[in-house]
Amino acid sequence: MRVPRPRPTLQLYYLRQPKKGTLLAILGHIIYPYPYVGYKVVVAGEDIKMMDENELNRTSNGTKLLQKYKATIQVKRRNKNEKDTIRKILSHHLVGGKEMYLVAWHGWKSPVFNTEHSEAEFQGNCRTMLQEYKRYRI
Known part of the structure; x- marks a missing residue:
């Protein structure tokens, strides 16, 4: 005797609404x-x-x-083996009493890829670039 398979039933799934402000x-x-x-x-x-x-x-x-x-x-880099180096320090401003510096990187042309860093984050050659920037800023 052949038993019929149960038919799939339509199940309602309620979409969860994201929290306000998400x-x-x-x-x-x-x-x-x-x-x-x-x-x-x-x-x-x-x-x-x-x-x-x-x-x-x-x-x-x-x-x-x-x-x-x-x-x-993302804009393709000129050379994928190139390390991230600072091209220029563009500007600075205070955030919560700390000076933050806006940095442009070699190989990244769009301003979307500029990043902000505090003075403590600069190391090596970047530190000398920061000192030059401080010396010549208005």
Whole structure:
């Protein structure tokens, strides 16, 4: 005797809504008047808004989304064996009483790849570049 197979039933899966304030996606970037970059982001429960890199890194999944976004727009390097070296120190400002320096890297043309570093993070040749920058800044 042949037993019929049970028919699959339609199961309802409710989509979980992300928490209000959670970053959902980075839509693009805008280069502010020299040398900073702002990112257009979608936030759950809010409209599209602009955030800078520091604000993104302070959110729970902002760092991960920013890494993915940078990987998609990455400009190919001239030489893959080339080490990361500082091309230029672009500017500085105070963040929580610490001086932060905006750095441009060799092989990375887009301002999206500029990074901020404190004085303690500079080592070797970069330290001498920082001292030169301090000497000649206005």
